Amino acid sequence: xxxxxxxxxxxxxxxxxxxxxxxxxxxxxxxxxxxxxxxxxxxxxxxxxxxxxxxxxxxxxxxxxxxxxxxxxxxxxxxxxxxxxxxxxxxxxxxxxxxxxxxxxxxxxxxxxxxxxxxxxxxxxxxxxxxxxxxxxxxxxxxxxxxxxxxxxxxxxxxxxxxxxxxxxxxxxxxxxxxxxxxxxxxxxxxxxxxxxxxxxxxxxxxxxxxxxxxxxxxxxxxxxxxxxxxxxxxxxxxxxxxxxxxxxx
Amino acid sequence: xxxxxxxxxxxxxxxxxxxxxxxxxxxxxxxxxxxxxxxxxxxxxxxxxxxxxxxxxxxxxxxxxxxxxxxxxxxxxxxxxxxxxxxxxxxxxxxxxxxxxxxxxxxxxxxxxxxxxxxxxxxxxxxxxxxxxxxxxxxxxxxxxxxxxxxxxxxxxxxxxxxxxxxxxxxxxxxxxxxxxxxxxxxxxxxxxxxxxxxxxxxxxxxxxxxxxxxxxxxxxxxxxxxxxxxxxxxxxxxxxxxxxxxxxxxxxxxxxxxxxxxxxxxxxxxxxxxxxxxxxxxxxxxxxxxxxxxxxxxxxxxxxxxxxxxxxxxxxxxxxxxxxxx
Numbered sequence: 001x002x003x004x005x006x007x008x009x010x011x012x013x014x015x016x017x018x019x020x021x022x023x024x025x026x027x028x029x030x031x032x033x034x035x036x037x038x039x040x041x042x043x044x045x046x047x048x049x050x051x052x053x054x055x056x057x058x059x060x061x062x063x064x065x066x067x068x069x070x071x072x073x074x075x076x077x078x079x080x081x082x083x084x085x086x087x088x089x090x091x092x093x094x095x096x097x098x099x100x101x102x103x104x105x106x107x108x109x110x111x112x113x114x115x116x117x118x119x120x121x122x123x124x125x126x127x128x129x130x131x132x133x134x135x136x137x138x139x140x141x142x143x144x145x146x147x148x149x150x151x152x153x154x155x156x157x158x159x160x161x162x163x164x165x166x167x168x169x170x171x172x173x174x175x176x177x178x179x180x181x182x183x184x185x186x187x188x189x190x191x192x193x194x195x196x197x198x199x200x201x202x203x204x205x206x207x208x209x210x211x212x213x214x215x216x217x218x219x220x221x222x223x224x225x226x227x228x229x230x231x232x233x234x235x236x237x238x239x240x241x242x243x244x245x246x247x248x249x250x
Numbered sequence: 251x252x253x254x255x256x257x258x259x260x261x262x263x264x265x266x267x268x269x270x271x272x273x274x275x276x277x278x279x280x281x282x283x284x285x286x287x288x289x290x291x292x293x294x295x296x297x298x299x300x301x302x303x304x305x306x307x308x309x310x311x312x313x314x315x316x317x318x319x320x321x322x323x324x325x326x327x328x329x330x331x332x333x334x335x336x337x338x339x340x341x342x343x344x345x346x347x348x349x350x351x352x353x354x355x356x357x358x359x360x361x362x363x364x365x366x367x368x369x370x371x372x373x374x375x376x377x378x379x380x381x382x383x384x385x386x387x388x389x390x391x392x393x394x395x396x397x398x399x400x401x402x403x404x405x406x407x408x409x410x411x412x413x414x415x416x417x418x419x420x421x422x423x424x425x426x427x428x429x430x431x432x433x434x435x436x437x438x439x440x441x442x443x444x445x446x447x448x449x450x451x452x453x454x455x456x457x458x459x460x461x462x463x464x465x466x467x468x469x470x471x472x473x474x475x476x477x478x479x480x481x482x483x484x485x486x487x488x489x490x491x492x493x494x495x496x497x498x499x500x501x502x503x504x505x506x507x508x509x510x511x512x513x514x515x516x517x518x519x520x521x522x523x524x525x526x527x528x529x530x531x532x533x534x535x536x537x538x539x540x541x542x543x544x545x546x547x548x549x550x551x552x553x554x555x556x557x558x559x560x561x562x563x564x565x566x567x568x569x570x571x572x573x574x575x576x577x
Contacts, residue, residue, distance in 0.1 A: 052463065054462075073462075073467070074462040074463060075462045075465050075466055075467040075468075076465075076467075078462065078463050078464060078465035079465035083463070084463050086459070086460075086463075090457060090459060090460045090463070091457070091460065092452075092453045092456050092457050092460060093456055094452070094456055095452075095453065095456075099449070102449065103449050103450065103453050103461075103464070104464055106446040106449055106450065107450065107461065107464035107465050107466045108464070108465060109446070112447075112474075113445070113446035113447040113449075113450050113466075113471075114445055114446045114447060115441070115442050115445045115446075115447040115448075116441055116442075116445055117445060117446075118441070118444045118445060119445055119446045119448070119449045120444065120449075122446075125446075161460075161464070165464065165465070
């Protein structure tokens, strides 16, 4: 098998006496959706933050595209092709949908951004932005300011922005959170589609979506990986059942 | 033409028209007031890039304003005393030529701001405000304790500096110089804020985590914005010193930093002509209320309070609606 695109090795991080991430290892391979599940406080977000470069691990290493990126900053990793969405949709609130996408495309261009030519009339940026907006079915909302969008729409804009980055890997932190049943059905289809662009590391609480989408599932409890396997075997795993029944969200 | 464009046109037309009328009517004092508005507006346009577009609340822009002022004072004082500025490694003479002074002011403010920003931008929020204030206070005390250029008493320049082909001592001609520089800077700012850099700067203000996740180091964006902002304010400082034919450490005082912030807030934070409108309001209040009482800033305080509580977008915000990222 190929080398994994992204691999996390023995990653640990504590906050004071609290061990939020305890020697976690996992990897992400080409073409797959790898789901990361676990009860609240299991350390899923702590792990995602370390992979994205927002939080430095105490020990362990992260390799991306064959390179050790453990000490690289967020922006450098993003530029290498690591795109992420946040638990709470993170877009630019005062920008319109279209401006948000032009921003995403402008961010990907090499070198220091230009200070002279107008961004919003640069067809190299706007054509690409309009294409992604149309692809996600947001064309009729293109001129709306992001802060005025419904929650599910804002989530889609964020996905559109990471799509526009043309990344090598997606890190998605609870994309289904708070978007309703209808929204999550649509989002599930969208995520299934993302796999063709680049592999996805998916943190998610919505088990229906996880079992429908994931090729592999890693279960995190109290900062530790207790199981990592195919969805069928995870479903049957006694430790996982115990962890979810006894230690579920309070 | 939308409302903001209309308001901008009216503001610039009034600022250009009133001094012309005053010139015809023989009221040089009004021209001086308009020149003050243009210069303080220019300083505010500079600050607005950092504060309005970048969300970097600098409480130290007086340092750059003052450095611009001293660039003028130092060069012109050597020119008027016929002494060289430096003799080693090459002899550098003073100058009373405005374009040379402006360029020096811009470069000096740019260099100082590069050092200040490189350190200050490692902090956020109230710490950023305090550290920029601290640097400006250092510049202020440095100026006070520098006897070669007047120390606490400041430095008087007896004749206004030269601009080729103009008589700069004629108030209307000096106003024309300042107004032209203001318009050129506004045009430049309009390009910059509408560019890819401008888009990234505004996004960085609103959501730095998103911009980092898009692969852009926000520190660099902020640094560039801060330095550009300081350069414009430095240019305004050189003009201000030329208007008064005097430069003193008070140009670098924290009160001056505060005045610049007030000007930006009064006019409308992040709006292209906000600082010009703000400077207009500020100078008019100072002039009208200053005649009633020495404590006119009490009234200014009341106006500021009203703007902050009820008209967050300042004067221009009241007249116009939401700005767009490319506007």
